[in-house]
Amino acid sequence: xxxxxxxxxxxxxxxxxxxxxxxxxxxxxxGRDFNIENITAxxxxxxxLTRITLVTTGDDHILSQIVKQLxxxxxxxxxxxxxxxxxVDREMALIKVRxxxxxxxxxxxxxxxxxxxxxxxxxxxxxxxxTGNESKIAAIIELLDQxxxxxxxxxxxxxxxxxxxx
Amino acid sequence: MKMKGxxxxxxCLKREGVEVIFGFPGGSxxxxxxxxxxxxxxxxxxxxxxxxxxxxxxxxxxxxxVGVCLVTSGPGATNTVTGIATANMDSIPIxxxxxxxxxxxxxxxxxxxxxIIGITRPCTKHSYLVKDVNELARVIKEAFYLARxxxxxxxxxxxxxxxxxAQTEFRYPKKVDLPGYHPTxxxxxxxxxxxxxxxxxxxxxxxxxxGGVIHGDxxxxxxxxxxxxxxxxxxxxxxxxxxxAEIRDKKGKRSPHPLWLGMLGMHxxxxxxxxxxxxxxxxxxxxxxxxxxxxxxxxFAPKAxxxxxxxxxxxxxxxxxxxxxxxxxxKNALQKLIQTAEAEPVExxxxxxxxxxxxxxxxxxxxxxxxxFDPQIIKPQYVVEKIHELSGGDAIITTEVxxxxxxxxxxxxxxxxxTFLSSGGLGTMGYGLPAAIGAQTAFxxxxxxxxxxxxxxxxxxxxxxxxxxxxxPVKVAILRNQFLGMVRQWQELFYEKNYCGTCLADxxxxxVRLAEAYGAVGLRATKPxxxxxxxxxxxxxxxxVLMDFLVSPAEGxxxxxxxxxxxxxxxxx
Numbered sequence: 001x002x003x004x005x006x007x008x009x010x011x012x013x014x015x016x017x018x019x020x021x022x023x024x025x026x027x028x029x030x031g032r033d034f035n036i037e038n039i040t041a042x043x044x045x046x047x048x049l050t051r052i053t054l055v056t057t058g059d060d061h062i063l064s065q066i067v068k069q070l071x072x073x074x075x076x077x078x079x080x081x082x083x084x085x086x087x088v089d090r091e092m093a094l095i096k097v098r099x100x101x102x103x104x105x106x107x108x109x110x111x112x113x114x115x116x117x118x119x120x121x122x123x124x125x126x127x128x129x130x131t132g133n134e135s136k137i138a139a140i141i142e143l144l145d146q147x148x149x150x151x152x153x154x155x156x157x158x159x160x161x162x163x164x165x166x
Numbered sequence: 167m168k169m170k171g172x173x174x175x176x177x178c179l180k181r182e183g184v185e186v187i188f189g190f191p192g193g194s195x196x197x198x199x200x201x202x203x204x205x206x207x208x209x210x211x212x213x214x215x216x217x218x219x220x221x222x223x224x225x226x227x228x229x230x231x232v233g234v235c236l237v238t239s240g241p242g243a244t245n246t247v248t249g250i251a252t253a254n255m256d257s258i259p260i261x262x263x264x265x266x267x268x269x270x271x272x273x274x275x276x277x278x279x280x281x282i283i284g285i286t287r288p289c290t291k292h293s294y295l296v297k298d299v300n301e302l303a304r305v306i307k308e309a310f311y312l313a314r315x316x317x318x319x320x321x322x323x324x325x326x327x328x329x330x331x332a333q334t335e336f337r338y339p340k341k342v343d344l345p346g347y348h349p350t351x352x353x354x355x356x357x358x359x360x361x362x363x364x365x366x367x368x369x370x371x372x373x374x375x376x377g378g379v380i381h382g383d384x385x386x387x388x389x390x391x392x393x394x395x396x397x398x399x400x401x402x403x404x405x406x407x408x409x410x411a412e413i414r415d416k417k418g419k420r421s422p423h424p425l426w427l428g429m430l431g432m433h434x435x436x437x438x439x440x441x442x443x444x445x446x447x448x449x450x451x452x453x454x455x456x457x458x459x460x461x462x463x464x465x466f467a468p469k470a471x472x473x474x475x476x477x478x479x480x481x482x483x484x485x486x487x488x489x490x491x492x493x494x495x496x497k498n499a500l501q502k503l504i505q506t507a508e509a510e511p512v513e514x515x516x517x518x519x520x521x522x523x524x525x526x527x528x529x530x531x532x533x534x535x536x537x538x539f540d541p542q543i544i545k546p547q548y549v550v551e552k553i554h555e556l557s558g559g560d561a562i563i564t565t566e567v568x569x570x571x572x573x574x575x576x577x578x579x580x581x582x583x584x585t586f587l588s589s590g591g592l593g594t595m596g597y598g599l600p601a602a603i604g605a606q607t608a609f610x611x612x613x614x615x616x617x618x619x620x621x622x623x624x625x626x627x628x629x630x631x632x633x634x635x636x637x638x639p640v641k642v643a644i645l646r647n648q649f650l651g652m653v654r655q656w657q658e659l660f661y662e663k664n665y666c667g668t669c670l671a672d673x674x675x676x677x678v679r680l681a682e683a684y685g686a687v688g689l690r691a692t693k694p695x696x697x698x699x700x701x702x703x704x705x706x707x708x709x710x711v712l713m714d715f716l717v718s719p720a721e722g723x724x725x726x727x728x729x730x731x732x733x734x735x736x737x738x739x
Contacts, residue, residue, distance in 0.1 A: 016346060019295065024287060031288045061483075068480040074292040074312065077346040 004059045008037065010089055010159045012080030013052040013070055017043060021075045025052065028073065034058065034066050038091075038156035049077070053089075053159045080161060089159035092131045094119070095141070098148035099126040107147060114140045125150060171299045171330035172201040175263075178306040179207060181338050184234050186607055188212055188221040192238020193278060194265025197330045210607060210636055213628035215242050217600040219249020220626070222260040224604025227587045228562055230383065232259045232313045233604060239265040240278030243324075244285065248594055250320045251289040255591025256404060257381055259318035261309045268328040269297055283324050291319030299332035304339050311342045316349030317478040318381055349477060353494030353502055361449075361473045361490045362506045368447035370522045371397040372467075374430065374459075377404030377590070378452015378476060380583040382496035385409065388451065391500050392425050394507045396519040398526055400427040400438040402453050403575055406586040411579035412559065420559065422579075427526065428535070431459040432727045433572045436533035436736060439727070441526050443734040445470040450488075452496045454481040456591070465732025475499045533738055535576050537721070544694050546570070546645040546717040549701075550577040553615055553643060556701050561613040562605045564588065566598040566622030568652035570645050572723040574617040596625025599642060603629055606638040613641070613705060620646040620674050627680070633710040634685040641704050642712045644677055647719045655722045659737070671719075681712035690714040 015021045022041055029036050037055040044051045056066060063083065070079045099107050107126055111118060114136065120127035130140050134157070141149065169177070175198055179187075186208040191199045202209060212218040215237045222233030237246055243264040253260050267276040283293050292312050294305045302325075309321040365371060379388050379401075385408045392399050392409070399409045406429060412420045428435035430442055442448065448470040453459070460466040463486060474481075474488040475496055482491045492499050512518065537547040550573050553561070563578055564587040565571040571588055580586050587605060589597040598616040606614045616623075623644050633640050645651075648671040657665050678688030687707055691700040697715065704711040725736040 019297075020283065020287075023284070027287045065480065065484060072478070072480055074344060074347050 004061065006057055006059050008055060008057050009063050010082050010087065010157060011054045011056065011066065011070070012082070012159055012161075013054060013076060014044070014078040014080075015050050015052060016075040016077060017048050017050040018075055021050065022052070024073050024075065025054075025070070028069055029056075032065070032069065034062065038154075040156040040158055053157050055157055082159065082161065086162040087159050088162060089133055089157045090131055091134070091137055091155050091157045092129065093137050093141070093152060093154045095128045095130065095144060095149055096125050096151040097128060097144045098124065098150060100124060103147050107144070110140065110143050116140065167336070168333045169336045170197070170201070170333050171302055171325070172197040174299070174302050174334070174336050175306070175325075175330060176201060176205040176207065177336055178303055178338060179234065180205065182232065182306070182310045184232070186210060186225065187234050187236050188218040188225070188604065189236035190215050190218055190238065190242060192242050192265060194239035194267060194327045195236060195263075195325070195330075197327065198236065208607075210603070210632060212600070213631050214626065215245035216249050216596065217603075217626050217629040217632065219246040219260065219262060220252065220594075220597050220600035221604035221607070222262070223249060223253045223258050224564060224587050224601030225608050226253075226258050226260055226604075227601070228584050228605035229608045230584060232261055232310050234261050234263070236263045237265065238278065239267055239282075240280050242278075243280055243282035247286060247289070250286055250322065252589050252592045252594045252597060253320040254289045254291065256377060256589065257318050258320065259313035260320045261313050262320060262322045264322060264324050266295070266324045266326040269326045270328070272326065282322060286322050289320075290322050291317075293322040293324070295324040295326075296329050297326065299329050299334045302329065303337060307339050308342050308344060312344075312347065316347070350479070350493045351477065351495040351498055353475065353492050353499035355502065357490055357492045358499065358502045358506060361492060362503060362510070364447055364471055364473060364490065365395055365449065366510070366512050369518065370445050371395065371447040371449065372427070372441050372445040372470070373397050373399040374401070374442065374448055374450045374453055375399060375405045375408050376402040376451065376453025378496050379405055379408040382452060382477065384452070384497035384500050385583045387497055387500035387504060391504050391507065394504065395512065396425070396515055396523070397449070398425045398427050398441055398523065400430040400434070400442065402431065402456065402459055402590070403429060403588060404590040405453065406575055407580035407583045410581040412581050424523070429575055431733060432461065433576065433723050433725065434727075434733065435530075435535055435576070436725055436738065437526050437529040439725070439733040439736060440529045442467050442470075443732070444525075448472050450474045450476075451500065452476060455485045457485075460485065461727045461731055461733040465734065533725070539694070540718065541694055544691060544697055544715055544717045546573050546647065546715070546721055547577050548694065549643060549645060549697055549715050549717065550574055550617060552697050552701050553617070554578045556698070556705060557613050557615065561585070561615050562587065562602070562609065564598040564602040564605065564614070564616045566616070566618045566625075567593045567595045568619050568622060568650065569647070569655065569721075569723050570617050570619040570622065570651075572652070573645070576723075595622035599623065599626050599640070600629045602640040602642070603633050603638050606633070606640050607636070610638070615641045615643060618642055618644045619651055620644055620648060620670055620677075621650040624674070630681065630684040630686055630710060630712065638710065639708050640710050642710075643701075644712065644714050645717050646674070646677070646714055647717050647721065648674070649719055652723070658722070659726075660728070677712055677714040686710040686712055688712050688714065690716070692716040
């Protein structure tokens, strides 16, 4: 049989931007007990088309079903199954971190190391913007959490296949 | 010329060849009903909207065309949900038009407002909320196209009241433009070749046919190919009629088709389940390896290589791993297999197949479908056998769900597609009577019989009034065992004979008087010798007839594969 161990998968979905299209995708996942770890959706450069990036977990069998079931939705134009494709993925996180006198410098050092940006400053807090792949976001969160994260908002992943090099 | 949305609605339906609408009016669809008398489309007024959806479904199953129903917003719409889910599970093309509150009021919890698109999203092939009258014609065109193409299914079109009141120029699009919808109909030539090589090598093949053969109009091809490779054929409940259980000689004498195994699965025949269990090749055509067919997956056709033909890629590899998947229309795939077989016939086929067919014959002889005739009390199987005999095997049979459905499947020997209409996937009690009415609407001169139980018939008994009012002479045969029989059977076998909630003794109406109250004819048989006269009389009456057969309460449906067991582990009595 196929690889039956569970792992995370990133799927790109190009859809017609019509009312209810996201609901159809979410309903499909809920109704068939598929998992959504995160999901992002936004319009593309082409009018009427929306690109969704979705991260799910499951074994190969489940992933195959997910891809087929997505393709079956009438408003889904194309499904990008990144299993056998190199792809780039990024997400952005806004992180509000406690920044009192003793920790301000440390926060700024972390910002520097991770090439993040301070986008809002107040007497007790910094709000940081950081972009990167999953492991980078996880790493900065781990470090900042020791200082004191107050709030966090993440975009979820956006992913595109890498272009062929030749 | 400008037209109102309501008029556009009928112009579109006319162009789709719609001849009948099953419906029930209400505030949100009054503009459509106001417009209706100007158009040459028959309207069947139902007594409950669930009935309307099942009638559209029965009409679609019997004809192969799209069935249409029209209901109002709110409860009118929610009442169709069971019918929509039934059609969805069995891949039946229907279009359900629901009224909706005016667009400006959507979301305000207005009177009789419900988000029917949201409610039905998981049980439709697709759905539309029409927010602009300029989209109406395109949406209706797409709805019918989606319903009947690819893997068919139900489509809901939600029509806000202001949209059907608004005016616009009417233009019916010539083509649909659905960039995300391109069902694969053409079977892949390479896969067909690989499949045929496996078939050629196989010594113990079995063809496992499903409802897809009927939807795909592929029965003739199935018969031709099965006879070419001399492979025995079994079918799912949904597939019954796709392969002739009987053949007739020139004098009209009927005999069993030598390659027909009967239905497989939980209540399948011994020979079908044994043949599948010992097959070295399983050719699945338009079937989806449903749990009621496979039993325990690891015990299903364990020695076989699987070839799976289906128009829906999600059905392939969903529950079982398949060696040769073939995505495509059943008719197209079978035609290609036939061409391949013609070019490359199997040598010495007769001798090669003889031991396998002989073995199957032995299984059939050892445990044929049977029941013990009792001169004192009517056996339900006897009633089905008599209905088969006296209808010449040519009736359209609908069923409710439970024992009545299984006995109909086992003892009526179907020979043609679209003659067995039953809720297979969802298992909807209350399906049979409205489905029979839908089929009778399409074929007013044919014999249509609903084989029912005393439990399930009451789930939509009100539609007897619809049959009477519209002069639709459906026949209902109630196998009254005074129990919710199939549930009772499970309680007997697996729940310590604790018959909780299943006894209907002395708690059903007098069905004969009930039929008369509706203006139908009621007939009753309480002894075996009365069965035949009652059926003969019913079939001779050109009005709706309800037959009440008091049958043995203890009778069970056998063979039976207990849930979770392999299909070779059958209880035979």
